Amino acid sequence: MKIPFGTISITEESKKLITEIVNSNRLSCGKYVREFEEKFASLLGVKEAVALSSGTDADALALAVLYDFGAQRGDEIIIPALSFVATGNAVLEAGFKPVFVDINRKTLNIDSSLIEQVITEKTRAIMPVHLMGKPADMDKITALAKKHKLYVIEDAAEAHGAEYKGKKIGTLSDIAAYSLYIAHIITTIEGGIVVTDREDFASILRSLRSHGRACKCKKCILNINSGYCPERFKNGKDIRFIFERIGYSSKMNEIEAAVGLGSISHYGEIITRRRKNLISMVDGFQRFKPYLTTIKEEAYEKIGPHAFAVIASSDAPFTREELSQFLEKKGIETRDLFSSMPTQCEGFSFLGYNLGDFPNAEFIGNHGLHIGVHQDLGDKHVEYFLNTVDNFLSQY
Numbered sequence: 369m370k371i372p373f374g375t376i377s378i379t380e381e382s383k384k385l386i387t388e389i390v391n392s393n394r395l396s397c398g399k400y401v402r403e404f405e406e407k408f409a410s411l412l413g414v415k416e417a418v419a420l421s422s423g424t425d426a427d428a429l430a431l432a433v434l435y436d437f438g439a440q441r442g443d444e445i446i447i448p449a450l451s452f453v454a455t456g457n458a459v460l461e462a463g464f465k466p467v468f469v470d471i472n473r474k475t476l477n478i479d480s481s482l483i484e485q486v487i488t489e490k491t492r493a494i495m496p497v498h499l500m501g502k503p504a505d506m507d508k509i510t511a512l513a514k515k516h517k518l519y520v521i522e523d524a525a526e527a528h529g530a531e532y533k534g535k536k537i538g539t540l541s542d543i544a545a546y547s548l549y550i551a552h553i554i555t556t557i558e559g560g561i562v563v564t565d566r567e568d569f570a571s572i573l574r575s576l577r578s579h580g581r582a583c584k585c586k587k588c589i590l591n592i593n594s595g596y597c598p599e600r601f602k603n604g605k606d607i608r609f610i611f612e613r614i615g616y617s618s619k620m621n622e623i624e625a626a627v628g629l630g631s632i633s634h635y636g637e638i639i640t641r642r643r644k645n646l647i648s649m650v651d652g653f654q655r656f657k658p659y660l661t662t663i664k665e666e667a668y669e670k671i672g673p674h675a676f677a678v679i680a681s682s683d684a685p686f687t688r689e690e691l692s693q694f695l696e697k698k699g700i701e702t703r704d705l706f707s708s709m710p711t712q713c714e715g716f717s718f719l720g721y722n723l724g725d726f727p728n729a730e731f732i733g734n735h736g737l738h739i740g741v742h743q744d745l746g747d748k749h750v751e752y753f754l755n756t757v758d759n760f761l762s763q764y
Contacts, residue, residue, distance in 0.1 A: 369752045373701040373740040374551035377638070382630030389622045397619040404625040405561070407632050408554070412538050414563045416570035419620040420577055423525045423547025426560030427458030429576045429618060430521050430545045433569050434492055436613070443492045448478035449708045449729035451497045455523050456709040456716060459495070466719070467491070468710045470726040476500055476663060476677065479728070480508040493519040498527035498537055500738065501672025502663050506532050506540045521545065528553035529639045530672030537672065538563050552674065553638055554631045556624035580615025582607040638743045642673035645741040645750055649676045652754045656761060659684040675738040677705055685764045688735050694760045695739070700753060705736025
């Protein structure tokens with residue numbers, strides 16, 4: 369049996385839209401991007417959604433909004449030490465300094481008890497990551513942000529469908545960023561999207577994604593295909609060529625939006641299948657303690673079913689690599705469970721952190737892996753995975 373890490377479902381609706389878009393020659397950011405934004409916002413119950421070219425850009429532009437509210441280049445953003453490297457890259461891309469905090473090993477998320485000690489007068493925001501769809505400790509994080517007058521920006525890249533105390537992840541902060549990459553629940557193949565209830569934030573985001581242009585209304589998409597915009601000319605000038613801020617080139621295109629619209633139309637079905645797979649794996653995995661563990665879903669939350677995390681204990685008679693190789697030989701694709709960005713990713717070495725500074729993040733970087741729970745899998749795949757792990761452990 370094969371258990372691929374990810375999948376993508378391109379619906380018949382999407383295929384029809386793609387054909388229409390290609391035949392229209394209107395391929396850049398346009399009406400289907402707007403429709404996708406509206407449907408994504410409606411799904412979360414937020415006022416605004418701004419579609420972008422990647423999840424990394426979603427993080428970066430969500431942060432870059434802060435320049436309009438007094439932030440300066442080189443100011444500090446607090447993030448967890450453990451995440452996919454895009455989180456740290458995005459902070460640097462936006463012109464800020466990442467300040468790392470170790471994680472809670474049981475949740476894989478930022479340890480909220482360690483945040484306050486790294487807050488300085490240069491701190492502008494806390495960016496929690498809901499890793500593997502597990503909600504971060506948002507009550508404590510938002511309380512700290514309020515106390516120190518900081519913004520909270522959720523990195524919800526892997527948290528489609530996640531909930532925290534009855535509220536949807538992505539609605540618990542000033543602004544939230546999602547990835548729409550191929551492995552994620554709602555996908556546009558590549559792509560990202562930022563959500564917020566603040567219209568001023570959304571307006572700035574539309575400017576940022578198009579080089580910082582002055583025109584940022586919802587109707588004007590700012591490309592050759594956008595047509596007439598009533599706000600295009602002011603004081604006799606074409607404001608498409610007036611640039612109010614340092615910006616990016618981060619627009620989503622129409623073909624990607626078409627894939628995303630199909631993904632949203634089947635969201636309920638996809639999320640149900642993936643959650644069933646995830647919960648079945650979590651329940652069945654309990655028998656592998658103490659050598660192997662995974663994250664737990666608390667009564668007050670719903671984990672977004674992005675993937676299934678596996679952590680080997682430090683006293684296990686085998687390594688993470690040995691388990692991974694065994695699973696791969698049996699047709700089960702695996703991925704390492706990321707690394708401590710500041711101490712296990714060489715690109716961040718210039719920041720001056722040392723191995724041992726983030727012991728919990730480093731432990732997961734050495735002992736964690738994850739596998740898919742996607743909608744093309746079912747009960748037989750879950751059973752096969754659990755039986756395969758059983759067979760591996762029987763050697764010890």
